[in-house]
Amino acid sequence: MNDQALLRDKTKPAEDDRPVKLLCKDVWKVFGDGAKAFLSKHNGAPTSEDLNKAKLVGAVRQASLEVRRGENFIVMGLSGSGKSTLVRCLSRLIEPTWGTIELDGINLLKASPDELIEIRRHRMGMVFQHFALLPHLTVLENIAFPLSVQGVDRKTREERARKVIDLVGLDGREQFYPRELSGGQQQRVGIARSLAVEPEIWFLDEPFSALDPLIRREMQSELLRLQSVLKKTIVFITHDFDEAIRLADRVAIMKDGEIIQTGTPEELVLHPATDYVAEFTRDVQRAKVMSAARLMRPVLSSVEYGGTVKATDKVSTFSARIVGVRKNFLVTAADGRSVGEVTPDDVIDLLADRDQRQEAQA
Incomplete structure (x- = not known):
């Protein structure tokens, strides 16, 4: 494209030619008796009225998204919007009721329990709001723990744990216990533990929301630094649009279980698709x-x-x-x-x- 064409087309986002790493198509998570049969009856596209009549709750409703390799993809919405339920469906921590989820073309909904365990152990990393560190294990032991579950020998798992300790800036704290660490340091341990398995895709569900504002910003900077080095595919859940602006390549905004718009932060602020997105982004500094x-x-x-x-x-x-x-x-x-x-x-x-x-x- 020549310079003048770029000027004429500057409002159009650049095409992303990176391959799709994670595909989610028409995914539903419906709670209630007979949910799967209900969705089958309605061909995977019931209305809100249909759900109400059947006394079913649609926590995730016909969600579709594509996450590209190496992308920072943010899913955001207010409490109860379905974002955490969706990310758990993507990793099959909870079972979707309907739809398609593929990782590098592998249909995760058809994977056997053993296959899914292997995928989670070797290809996925997960970090949640609550650090869930094992209090009786040191920093080194906590980080090496998922490798011990994989059956990795002690020398190898400790070597790999020490590498990620260095990566996340916890040098000198290898023998500390969780109670001896600050909140930010504990979250670094959680991040390091998820990285120890060398995941291809990284799920982070509001990992910084329990931290003080200054520590939270520090951890956002740390995540950006790690991503610049590791180039992971990241699905990050948040309710904070400022956090999304800082971290995201693209953002999907959810409301009442539905993804109502996906785009770059710039697109969402300048070209909101609905009144809800406009209201959601109203106070953002352009x-x-x-x-x-x-x-x-x-x-x-x-x-x-x-x-x-x-x-x-x-x-x-x-x-x-x-x-x-x-x-x-x-x-x-x-x-x-x-x-x-x-x-x-x-x-x-x-x-x-x-x-x-x-x-x-x-």
Whole structure:
């Protein structure tokens, strides 16, 4: 695509050519007697009225998503939206009532109990809000524990445990017990334990929600650092949109068991599909989600630039600099080509719109 085509098409998300790692199609989790027969009768597409008449509860309703290899995929929603139930269906910790779930083309719903155990032990990692560390085991022993369940010999499992201890920054605490650690350190142990099995896909269900705000932000930074090194496929559950903005490649928003919109944080904020998504994202600072590519204008050759930013950089990361120097910034593509420019006035207008919306809501 040439530079002008990029400018014309800058509101369109870039195609992601990474292969699909996890596929979820038309998945239901319905609680109540005869739920499976009920869904079969309605061909996997009952209405809310149908569910109510049958006195069934649809915790997850016809959920479909694709998670690509190496993607940070966030599933979010308020309490009771079905997000935690969905992630447990994806790993078959609870049995879906209907639908298709595939990991690298393997239908997990047709896997035998033994096959599923092997997949969970060797290909999946899981971290939950409650650390669930074994109090009588040291940090080293807690992290090595899933490897001992796999039958890995002691020397090998301790060597691997020490590697992930180094990776998550717990050096020197190998012989500490959980009670001797802070909340953030305990969560690092939980993360290290899930990484010890070298999973291909990583499920994290609100892993930081019980932490204090400062520690929570520290753990978000740690997750981003680990992902930059490990390139895992991540499915992360949260109810916090600020957390989603910081961590996500894409976000799926759930309400009443349904996925109502999936997209990048930028797409969700700028192009909400429903009133609910618009309300959900109303207080989000646009500068946090809008990229330079979205705000840029065509390049003017006579302009003296005050700096350079990448097309993918969020406006919030350079807003202070561009307003401070009062000069346009050049926007470059991943290969270094000049594709546009951002002006201080456009950045100020974007920030001012945020202030105006806050005043209107007051």
